[in-house]
């Protein structure tokens with residue numbers, strides 16, 4: 217890591233104000249849609265969802281805590297509806313994988329969150345390419361919110377190369393492929409070394425193009441995927457405006473599936489990745505497919521806006537239940553996790 221200074225939160229001077237990464241893939245949408253087999257979102261049998269209170273008897277390192285994962289939010293009615301869904305589902309923390317309001321308006325973006333979820337709601341974010349221009353302002357809002365979140369601790373440069381802990385969850389908020397000077401694989405390896413929490417999350421905005429199903433062209437360093445996999449950390453991304461989730465993977469660079477079973481058994485060397493990019497801005501079509509996908513939910517599957525929800529730490533500390541729900545109440549994906557840290 218070249219920028220080694222621990223410039224927590226308010227040290228905005230740490231922000232790389234450079235490199236307004238262009239979203240070239242978005243400009244390349246004119247290409248003809250490739251023909252892939254039609255399929256409905258994968259219908260994994262719905263598990264019995266554990267009760268979220270009173271069900272845990274064993275000592276636990278995490279939760280239960282219910283998290284919502286979103287990205288690519290926008291600032292219109294769909295963004296508001298998605299936040300309202302998050303509130304209605306009883307999520308206790310939001311992880312935003314970047315691309316906030318697309319308006320470079322930190323005040324309005326933060327204001328909408330405050331209006332729907334409240335000013336002290338635990339809301340953590342990774343920088344997106346559309347957040348770079350006004351990033352100091354967004355980071356300042358996130359840092360101010362962090363101070364109001366009881367029990368949350370972060371170090372590093374918040375949202376670009378940072379590690380946070382909250383209610384037993386350990387999450388790395390990063391700007392992979394945006395902050396070009398950072399050694400993200402090295403950072404992940406260092407931060408995850410010796411980590412014993414069953415619930416580790418790597419959060420960044422831009423997926424490798426083979427780890428999304430749209431027409432993004434980003435060829436990012438597989439090292440970030442493999443280091444998170446080595447740690448057994450969940451990989452949360454956005455950028456493509458659809459939802460897709462891999463099976464349990466044993467290598468991302470070669471798209472090798474470890475297992476298609478449910479629950480997914482996370483351990484060192486085994487994890488999954490997802491794109492949750494239906495936060496409100498737009499809904500895009502499916503252009504790619506592959507045997508490593510467990511669930512695909514795009515315009516082709518008539519997707520609507522929504523969020524991925526995971527309840528970590530129930531009914532036991534190393535168990536979790538997840539589902540993607542849209543603002544119409546439809547649930548196109550459900551799965552369970554067991555983590556062996």
Ligand SMILES: [Fe+2]
Nearest residue numbers: 315344345455
């Ligand atoms: Fe993006």
